[in-house]
Amino acid sequence: MIIILLLIDFILLGIAYCMNPKNAKYLLSGYNTMSDKERDSFDIINYLKFMKSFFIKISIYSTMLFVFCDYLYGEETAAIVWVISLTVPWPYFIIKSQKFYFK
Numbered sequence: 001m002i003i004i005l006l007l008i009d010f011i012l013l014g015i016a017y018c019m020n021p022k023n024a025k026y027l028l029s030g031y032n033t034m035s036d037k038e039r040d041s042f043d044i045i046n047y048l049k050f051m052k053s054f055f056i057k058i059s060i061y062s063t064m065l066f067v068f069c070d071y072l073y074g075e076e077t078a079a080i081v082w083v084i085s086l087t088v089p090w091p092y093f094i095i096k097s098q099k100f101y102f103k
Helices: 003-018 022-027 038-039 044-073 075-087 090-100
Strands: none
Touching: 003 022, 003 044, 022 044, 044 075
């Protein structure tokens, strides 16, 4: 389980640190299909700052929850809590991401 945890953390942190305005045009889903006019009305710099912060926090907090729950309740319960801690924040991310589109 620890290998999976570290792999997912590595992926999340890799996304957080590798995404930048230059490669977002090719890698960022939704942004890569926008027209140039739509891209001009999207605040990509602040969105990437928000995205980086979100991915770092989700990686750190989910790992901390896993370690805490593993210590108190065991690996099975910790795995369940870890998966929940990875999935619950996504509606928040989607809702907060809407403010970066200037319309």
